[in-house]
Amino acid sequence: MKKLRLGVIGTCGRGALSDYAHNTNDGVEIVAGMDINSDMLNKFKTRYRDKFKAEVNGYTDYKEMLEKEQLDGVFITSPDFCHEEQAYYALSHGVPVYLEKPMAITIEGCDRLLETARTNKTKLMVGHNMRYMDFTNKMKDLIDSGAIGEVKAIWCRHFVSYGGDAYFRDWHADRSKSTSLLLQKGAHDIDIIHWLAGGFSRRVIGMGNLSVYDKLPRRTDAPENKPDISFDVSHWPPMKQTGFHPIIDVEDHNMIMMQLENGTQACYLQCHYTPDACRNYTIIGTEGRIENYGDYGKDSTIELWDKRNNSFCLNGNVTYRLIAEPGSHGGADLKIIQGFVDYLREEKSPTTTPQASRYAVATGCAGAESIRHLGMPVDVKPLPDEIKKHQY
Numbered sequence: 262m263k264k265l266r267l268g269v270i271g272t273c274g275r276g277a278l279s280d281y282a283h284n285t286n287d288g289v290e291i292v293a294g295m296d297i298n299s300d301m302l303n304k305f306k307t308r309y310r311d312k313f314k315a316e317v318n319g320y321t322d323y324k325e326m327l328e329k330e331q332l333d334g335v336f337i338t339s340p341d342f343c344h345e346e347q348a349y350y351a352l353s354h355g356v357p358v359y360l361e362k363p364m365a366i367t368i369e370g371c372d373r374l375l376e377t378a379r380t381n382k383t384k385l386m387v388g389h390n391m392r393y394m395d396f397t398n399k400m401k402d403l404i405d406s407g408a409i410g411e412v413k414a415i416w417c418r419h420f421v422s423y424g425g426d427a428y429f430r431d432w433h434a435d436r437s438k439s440t441s442l443l444l445q446k447g448a449h450d451i452d453i454i455h456w457l458a459g460g461f462s463r464r465v466i467g468m469g470n471l472s473v474y475d476k477l478p479r480r481t482d483a484p485e486n487k488p489d490i491s492f493d494v495s496h497w498p499p500m501k502q503t504g505f506h507p508i509i510d511v512e513d514h515n516m517i518m519m520q521l522e523n524g525t526q527a528c529y530l531q532c533h534y535t536p537d538a539c540r541n542y543t544i545i546g547t548e549g550r551i552e553n554y555g556d557y558g559k560d561s562t563i564e565l566w567d568k569r570n571n572s573f574c575l576n577g578n579v580t581y582r583l584i585a586e587p588g589s590h591g592g593a594d595l596k597i598i599q600g601f602v603d604y605l606r607e608e609k610s611p612t613t614t615p616q617a618s619r620y621a622v623a624t625g626c627a628g629a630e631s632i633r634h635l636g637m638p639v640d641v642k643p644l645p646d647e648i649k650k651h652q653y
């Protein structure tokens with residue numbers, strides 16, 4: 262079994278994902294981390310000492326870490342606006358990359374990474390952990406088994422109760438740092454829509470606005486400061502909350518409609534001030550419909566309606582109960598990290614592809630452009646054939 266020495270750029274927050282990889286019995290070690298924030302770097306070192314009795318090296322310059330450590334791979338779990346620059350450097354120095362979603366905050370940024378990984382023959386995997394969730398896999402299996410015939414329509418409603426806590430108190434709220442929450446959050450669902458439909462978007466129209474968070478009291482400190490953020494159910498109702506980011510110019514309600522190359526039509530509706538948190542997908546085929554009630558955890562189901570009925574039926578003809586798996590994101594984080602280790606060892610290809618990640622960003626960018634131009638239809642720029650066909 263090939264031993265792997267791995268590093269992390271952006272050590273806390275989502276950087277905790279690297280803990281799932283560290284397994285000395287399996288020959289996988291996190292040996293170094295880089296962060297611009299020295300408090301975070303210290304937390305990271307302490308975390309590894311306390312949790313794994315491991316001494317990790319700390320850096321405040323990612324280039325220095327990549328040059329000195331001779332890594333077999335690096336997790337890039339820094340904020341979205343850092344992804345392109347940091348992944349470009351790693352890929353052009355031959356270091357395989359696990360890059361958090363969204364791949365980058367522009368289409369050009371994604372295309373630069375695709376081209377760099379291809380020409381340097383370096384592995385690139387993007388953190389679309391929803392592809393490792395039980396409910397998306399069950400829906401994919403049902404579709405592939407022919408349970409609903411040929412997929413023609415997909416509707417996804419996304420309720421984000423913690424939107425105020427997660428996306429309007431720091432860099433996420435500033436479009437120069439995130440472009441739109443259609444990338445930051447929506448890239449997951451757009452990718453799942455493409456995966457379930459078996460094709461990528463070619464045209465998008467959208468409407469959306471900033472209807473709540475721009476009206477609430479802001480922080481007065483420097484925008485780049487990182488406040489202590491807790492996802493707390495007592496932060497309710499939204500209009501009574503304070504402490505938001507000085508710059509807020511991303512929409513808190515996004516609605517986009519997509520036409521895919523293969524003729525499937527889809528829509529994605531995302532709201533950041535709902536009381537509950539859930540993704541709800543309906544997939545309609547030529548012989549039936551499936552819908553998830555709950556996206557992970559106990560009591561979640563997939564309902565399948567494959568017989569005609571002329572009235573409301575809460576449950577389908579068949580109900581599939583989902584497994585409540587332990588670990589973050591319904592067990593998906595552990596599985597995607599194992600997927601990266603397998604990919605590095607060439608044991609198994611990931612179900613995600615960098616091309617699909619790029620189309621998720623490109624579709625989100627097209628949606629944001631349409632929303633910001635009064636619903637103007639925007640075509641999604643296709644990838645050149647040599648990139649489309651490349652095996653990363």
Ligand SMILES: NC(=O)c1ccc[n+]([C@@H]2O[C@H](COP(=O)([O-])OP(=O)(O)OC[C@H]3O[C@@H](n4cnc5c(N)ncnc54)[C@H](O)[C@@H]3O)[C@@H](O)[C@H]2O)c1
Nearest residue numbers: 271272273274275296297298301338339340341343361362
């Ligand atoms: N796949 C998922 O389910 C999921 C969930 C949450 C976040 N994310 C993604 O993970 C990434 C990080 O999100 P987060 O909420 O943890 O962000 P964050 O703002 O908490 O930052 C994460 C870490 O990066 C560090 N950092 C900040 N700027 C840096 C820089 N220039 N270079 C190196 N490190 C830097 C921070 O100090 C922190 O330790 C984002 O791209 C986000 O979209 C993915």
